[in-house]
Amino acid sequence: MASTFKILASTFLLLFLAPTFLHAVVETLPGFPAKLPFKLHTGYIGVGESQEIQLFYYFIESEKSPETDPLLLWLTGGPGCSGLSAFFFEIGPLTINYANSTGDIPDLELNPYAWTKVANIIFVDQPVGTGYSYSETSDAYNTNDTLSAQHTYSFLVQWLLDHPTFLNNPLYVAGDSYSGITVPLVVRNIYDGLESGIEPRLNMKGYIEGNPLTHRFSDTNNRVVYGYRMGFLSDNLYKSTKESCNGNYIDALPHNSACQYDLQRVTKCTEKINMPQILEPACNPEILLSLDGENLPQQWCRDDNYLFAYSWANNKIVQKALGVREGTMTEWLRCNHTLSGPPEAERSETYVFNVKNTVDYHRSFTNKSCRVLIYSGDHDMIVPHVSTEKWIESLKVGVEDDWRPWFVEDQVAGYTMKYSQKEYELTYATVKGAGHTAPEYKPRECLPMIQRWLSIYPL
Incomplete structure (x- = not known):
């Protein structure tokens, strides 16, 4: 209760502070050969007790009916992955033309499967230290899950105050990967604000989560x-490991020699698998890549x-076009790894993972x-779909539409279930062949998925 009161009091304070908005209407972008055929706004919104944190965002109006289409607040995972990553590589209106790109400013082309065809989307660089977002004080870079969610909620409130024409649009909080932790926290803040x-x-x-980390x-x-179900482990090895480790493969006791032996065998079977997409080649982090063609690996990775995004986003001409404030950052990173860490870690260099499990948040929304x-890519081993299905089942919501295939152009695009309870409903979908995260690997299938769901049609 005290934490909720602090969040609400902070939000009330923000409404009376002089806003530090800086917005730009972007009509052209370096690398794109013409005027943008969609409406792009970029800018900063200040959050924090004295608005010392400046969160950068990209806002794209729906290409269909911006006045009535849903408004999505998109939180890219990480923590610390820029909204520009989702913009270019997942659901944004532009993507990189890899075949024709060289030099400092890669060629851009329209994404035929952009979710902005059916929704207004705000991509925000959060938490502070992500993408072009920065702080005017060094202490503010030290943050955590709950504080980041509070800042994101404050951002959303202020953004809507500055864009009141979108107040009546249906609002959804969306994100993927690590945002499976932060999205439910932001949703909780919104419901608390409404009740207050x-x-x-x-x-x-409501809200949307893709390949979501939910229970660390x-x-x-x-x-x-998942490795066993995908055929990486034999029946005997899986059964032996499950028994010797008692189903706990992460916190196995060092003195349990049988479990340690089995885990070594499991590791030998899986360590060379590319976890984001099990069918693609694993990247070698020791190979340094360059855009001039030197030191490129023999096999595509x-x-x-992603190299093209670094080249584009760090170009001063690009930053000027986007309205990035000079002197506020040293280098744009697709994902700032000082904010991320291994799943078993308690913190990174500047970010504390103080929320380990958001299942109870999901349960409270029922x-x-x-x-x-x-939705989950069924070839993702980072956040396996079997784990996501397990916590969804634990919500104990009745099944309205049982497990069945869903289709795109008469082909199976994945499998889906729908749960409902009074005014609550949850649609779960796998995306066949997709990795972490699904829209990057299967954009053609994911656009109809979101379009149908937002239109309240069955997948």
Whole structure:
């Protein structure tokens, strides 16, 4: 209760502070050969007790009906992965033309499967230290899950105050990967604000999570289960490991020699698997890549694609076009690894992982008027779909539509279930062949998925 009161009091304070908005309408971008055929706004919004934290965002109006289409607040995972990563590589209106890109400013092209075709989307660089977001004080870079969510909620309230024409649009909080931790926290803040009568009244409808980290222990532990189901482990090895480790593959006791032996065998079978997408080649972190063609590996690696984003986003001409404030950062990073860490860690260099499990948050939303979409790439071993399905089942919500395939162009695109309870409903979907995260690997399938769900149609 004290924490909630602090969040609400901070939000009330923000409403009376002089806002430090800086917004730009971007009509052209370096690398794109014409005027942008969609409306792009970028800018900063100050949050924190004295607005010392400046969160950068990209806002794209829906290409269909911006006045009535849903508004999505998109939180890229990490923590510390820039909204520009989701913009270019997942659901944004532009992507990089890899075949024709060289030099400092890669060529950009339209993404035919952009979610902005059906929704207004705010991509925000959060928490502070992500992308182009920065702080005016060094102490503010030290943050955690709950504080980051509070700042994101404050950002959203202030953004809507500055864009009141979108107040009536259906609002969804969305994100993927590590945002499985932060999205439920932001949703909780929104519901608390609504119950407390905070203005403006947000037209909250629900939330969307893709390949979501939800339970830091369980999601990691279930990689062994997933490996077995995908054929990486034999029946005998899996059964032996499950018995000797008692189903705990993460915190195995050092003196349990049988478990340690089995885990060594499991590691030998899985350590060379590319966890983000089990069918793609694993990247070699020891190979330094360069855009001039030197030292490139013989085999293509998906990480090669990300090099173009670094080149584009760190170009001063690009930053000027986006309205990035000079002198506020040294280098744009797709993912700031000083904010991230291994699943078993308690903290990174500047970020404390103080929320380990958000299942209870999801459970608390089942008694509200709330629509939820959870999707998983079924070839993702970072957050295995088997783990996601397990916590969804633990919510104990009745099944409205049992397990069945869903289709795109008469082909199976994945499998889906729908749960409902009074005014609460949850749609779960796998995306066949997709990795971590699904829209990057299967954009053609994911656009119809989100379009149908937002339109309240069955997948």
